[in-house]
Amino acid sequence: MPFRAQNGSFCLSCQELLAVVLCTFLESGGIDLRDRSVIELGAGTGLLGIVATLLGARVTITDRAVALEFLESNVQANLPSALRPRAVVKELTWGKDLDNFPPGAFDFILGADIVYLEETFAELLQTLEHLCSERTVILLSCRIRYERDHKFLKMLGGRFSVYEVHYDSSKDVHIYKAQRGSHKDDF
Template identity: 70%
Template sequence: MCELTCRLISKPRAVVQELTWGQDLGTFSPGGYDFVLGADIVYLEETFPDLLQTLDHLCSDWTVILLSCRLRYERDRKFFRMMEGLFSVQELLYDPDNDVHIFKAQKKVQERDL
């Protein structure tokens, strides 16, 4: 009875950790996150492969990625085209007053061989 009660009253905890794209990913649980939130993280084209590798490592099939950004340059759009190779990406919101886009992404479900 105590175990059930303890589980019911314990609250999920948010964990915030700093990381550098593509580095020391072994210190982060692969696929162990429900949400990945990012704001203005798409800006240096040379970091795009490492950023994608990091997102792929952190996300399970059920992880929801929410990214907010301005699409200032063609390279920013290029990132989201690259992202579509691994993730299903959809724009949830565009705020024209602030020129901010909010995107949702989840891993593409791969067909598995029977």
Template identity: 65%
Template sequence: MALVPYDENLLPSLVKLHAASSDFRFAERSIRLAQDWRGGGVAAVVWDAAVVMCMYLELGHVNLKNRTAIELGAGTGLVGIVAALLGADVTITDRSLALKFLEANVKENIPSDLQGAVRVSELTWGESLERYASGGYDLVLGADIVYLEETFPALLRTLDHLSSENTEVLLACRIRYERDERFLSMLGNRFSVQEVYYDSERDVHIYSAVKKKTKPEL
């Protein structure tokens, strides 16, 4: 079930979310992602934040070659797929209910020679984090994952666990409500956060966060 109200007559601009698939061109490849709003809700459609994140990655602002990346709340998998096509070794994650749909999109869009560089894995924020290497990733990616305030503590624990002081966290999101600003403030307690990109047409911000260095004990 979708987590936000939707009425086709009231919000015609969101009709694209009801399309059975969505087509993109990134990393010199055509990408077609299946969508299923009615069956999978917000996790089964492509949101603008994911598109803007992919644009940002494709512009070369981040070095992806031979780097380890993990995508949180991947949904249809667009960001993780593009990161892999641009040279990263990627773990693409979401909750267990979304995995079958996510796996199908990854299989459809990752060429055979890159299959070994991509894996789909279950990750519910804040749970069983020991399954993932502490500080074991160069990049942590998230597109439109900052919207439910009750998930903020678990998301912050997850980001903290996955990141070392050399990890860059990239979050693409709209700032819709005061709670979104509160999340950035909470993130700033453990990370140095700065806005690195803004798409005015889609009203999507990209924030870069790097874990603050801990002071050595005297």
């Protein structure tokens, strides 16, 4: 897929690398996304949402307003026309205008490299809680670079059951599953 970074380059940013690892995890077949409702948070290029759409999901691809035109162009360029109606690009700033998203309406919440600004942790948790039902599965790919990354995982663990479900040692990328209650093994 010809994904371009916003500066026009083709090299992978950290966010895109973490998205690739999560996409590979999803493509491995352990999770069936067919006809499931998925939302991607902090989409960046939209790679993760586009792959989820190709895997059969109905996807809402979100980011802040400044990224929406770029996201929409990537969706148009990388999804066959028959699948484009299954991918909707929508503005979402964490903790704001959550009424634009039905509470608990998503089967999966996906995020790649969205845990890095400590000042956004409370809003991100508020957003996750709003979007989650008892059956919603959150999958986050991240690198554990700083103490604040551990702090977020601890905060997340205070509200959800959190498990590491995959570690790519060659890229130092962790994938965490979070869910209300204790649903360790079910996808």
